[in-house]
Amino acid sequence: MVLAQLGGSISRALQQMSNATIIDEKVLNDCLNEITRALLQSDVQFKLVRDMQTNIKKIVNLDDLAAGHNKRKIIQQAVFNELCKILDPGKPAFTPKKGKTSVVMFVGLQGSGKTTTCTKYAYYHQKKGYKPALVCADTFRAGAFDQLKQNATKAKIPFYGSYTESDPVRIAVEGVERFKKENCDLIIVDTSGRHKQEAALFEEMRQVSEATKPDLVLFVMDSSIGQAAFDQAQAFKQSVPVGAVIVTKMDGHAKGGGALSAVAATKSPVIFIGTGEHMDEFEIFDVKPFVSRLLGMGDWSGFMDKIQEVVPMDQQPELLQKLSEGNFTLRIMYEQFQNILKMGPIGQVFSMLPGFSQELMPKGREKESQTKIKRYMTMMDSMTNEELDSTNPKLMNESRIIRIARGCGRPIRDVMEMLEEYKRLAKIWSKMKGLKIPKKGDMSALSRNMNAQHMSKVLPPQMLKQIGGMGGLQSLMKQMGSSKDMMGMFGGADK
Numbered sequence: 001m002v003l004a005q006l007g008g009s010i011s012r013a014l015q016q017m018s019n020a021t022i023i024d025e026k027v028l029n030d031c032l033n034e035i036t037r038a039l040l041q042s043d044v045q046f047k048l049v050r051d052m053q054t055n056i057k058k059i060v061n062l063d064d065l066a067a068g069h070n071k072r073k074i075i076q077q078a079v080f081n082e083l084c085k086i087l088d089p090g091k092p093a094f095t096p097k098k099g100k101t102s103v104v105m106f107v108g109l110q111g112s113g114k115t116t117t118c119t120k121y122a123y124y125h126q127k128k129g130y131k132p133a134l135v136c137a138d139t140f141r142a143g144a145f146d147q148l149k150q151n152a153t154k155a156k157i158p159f160y161g162s163y164t165e166s167d168p169v170r171i172a173v174e175g176v177e178r179f180k181k182e183n184c185d186l187i188i189v190d191t192s193g194r195h196k197q198e199a200a201l202f203e204e205m206r207q208v209s210e211a212t213k214p215d216l217v218l219f220v221m222d223s224s225i226g227q228a229a230f231d232q233a234q235a236f237k238q239s240v241p242v243g244a245v246i247v248t249k250m251d252g253h254a255k256g257g258g259a260l261s262a263v264a265a266t267k268s269p270v271i272f273i274g275t276g277e278h279m280d281e282f283e284i285f286d287v288k289p290f291v292s293r294l295l296g297m298g299d300w301s302g303f304m305d306k307i308q309e310v311v312p313m314d315q316q317p318e319l320l321q322k323l324s325e326g327n328f329t330l331r332i333m334y335e336q337f338q339n340i341l342k343m344g345p346i347g348q349v350f351s352m353l354p355g356f357s358q359e360l361m362p363k364g365r366e367k368e369s370q371t372k373i374k375r376y377m378t379m380m381d382s383m384t385n386e387e388l389d390s391t392n393p394k395l396m397n398e399s400r401i402i403r404i405a406r407g408c409g410r411p412i413r414d415v416m417e418m419l420e421e422y423k424r425l426a427k428i429w430s431k432m433k434g435l436k437i438p439k440k441g442d443m444s445a446l447s448r449n450m451n452a453q454h455m456s457k458v459l460p461p462q463m464l465k466q467i468g469g470m471g472g473l474q475s476l477m478k479q480m481g482s483s484k485d486m487m488g489m490f491g492g493a494d495k
């Protein structure tokens with residue numbers, strides 16, 4: 001069961017319960033058992049699941065439910081809070097400061113994706129203006145240094161390692177010293193992968209940590225690790241001061257529940273997730289939006305942040321103005337396709353929009369979707385300015401379609417398909433009509449300006465019904481809006 005399925009199962013359990021006329025202990029227990037089953041099937045550790053169930057029972061007061069309060073909402077909120085609690089140890093991770101040297105050491109099981117993730121982490125910070133450097137202290141796996149070297153060269157990040165030196169402590173110390181002298185502010189030390197049974201390798205890892213005195217030890221974990229996650233993560237935590245976790249391969253078909261367990265074992269926050277093999281398939285991890293996405297509630301703040309990344313700054317106000325007028329033209333679609341292709345996998349963007357990820361960008365088919373987008377753009381290149389800027393769907397008559405097909409050398413049905421896709425996107429974006437436009441550059445204000453009215457238009461009808469219609473959505477947004485993150489996520493509550 002992948003995490004998305006886990007979210008679906010939990011939502012279904014909640015839905016079934018809210019369909020019951022009277023919520024008594026049995027109905028509540030059935031619902032919680034269903035949720036428990038889904039969590040266990042996703043590899044969340046048994047003890048965590050049991051504790052979660054007990055906590056929810058403590059929080060949810062059956063008398064309140066009987067009094068006719070919105071039962072589903074109360075329980076959904078409790079499930080939401082409990083899942084957040086598992087993933088949020090309540091203390092923030094160390095963040096490196098620009099201009100001040102920080103040493104970050106990467107540890108993890110063999111093949112968890114450490115080396116790949118080191119470069120992603122370095123690259124991410126380099127884009128933010130840091131001066132990162134990579135040190136390969138993995139003397140165990142032949143080829144590890146070559147891999148790091150290759151990645152680092154591609155990203156133009158300085159690196160240090162040795163083909164002959166077999167002592168990882170020595171390499172780590174030399175590398176750190178060298179990059180300190182070169183005024184690098186983020187020195188990243190990659191270490192060998194190991195399993196908890198390998199005592200000698202654990203001792204070696206401890207020595208590297210002691211010698212380099214890292215400001216942060218990052219535990220890298222593959223999301224598919226399953227039930228073993230808790231014990232493995234705990235073993236690492238006992239040997240070195242793990243301060244944060246990165247979960248990799250979140251793009252795969254892993255169950256993913258192990259990741260939740262590992263966080264609980266290390267009592268450290270997840271700070272990033274890896275979503276692919278490429279350098280930029282790396283996302284900041286935020287607990288509340290993540291759980292919200294897991295439960296199928298969408299993640300507006302993430303979506304708006306992505307737009308900020310995808311759309312060049314100078315085009316943002318203009319695009320938002322057009323969207324707020326409800327004028328989604330083919331030209332806008334073309335320009336957005338251009339931006340999206342520049343940025344990389346569009347799945348990352350659209351998976352954040354509630355309910356639309358599957359239609360726009362089926363998981364695992366990103367490459368196909370990109371090819372499709374390029375094909376659409378070729379067809380649009382054969383359109384006139386009038387066609388590109390029109391908001392009148394009737395303009396695209398048969399003769400225009402035939403002309404476009406001839407112009408781009410594609411069959412007529414391809415042009416029709418592209419126009420259908422345009423209509424579908426235009427329909428989605430027309431829901432943005434009336435959006436308050438933030439001042440130039442202040443995209444976060446946009447998410448704050450999104451109110452329940454906008455949300456209700458964008459949410460798929462069945463999801464809105466699940467939440468309890470407009471009234472349910474408003475109170476859910478108010479209730480959740482007490483935290484800043486949630487305000488951002490749902491675009492702010494109506495006051």
Ligand SMILES: Nc1nc2c(ncn2[C@@H]2O[C@H](COP(=O)(O)OP(=O)(O)OP(=O)(O)O)[C@@H](O)[C@H]2O)c(=O)[nH]1
Nearest residue numbers: 110111112113114115116193248249274275276277
């Ligand atoms: N799909 C996907 N693959 C990933 C991700 N992160 C890493 N990988 C792949 O996972 C494999 C192992 O990654 P490495 O970086 O070599 O793993 P490692 O932990 O350094 O390996 P050891 O040094 O043997 O411990 C490689 O094929 C990576 O491309 C991710 O987020 N998604």
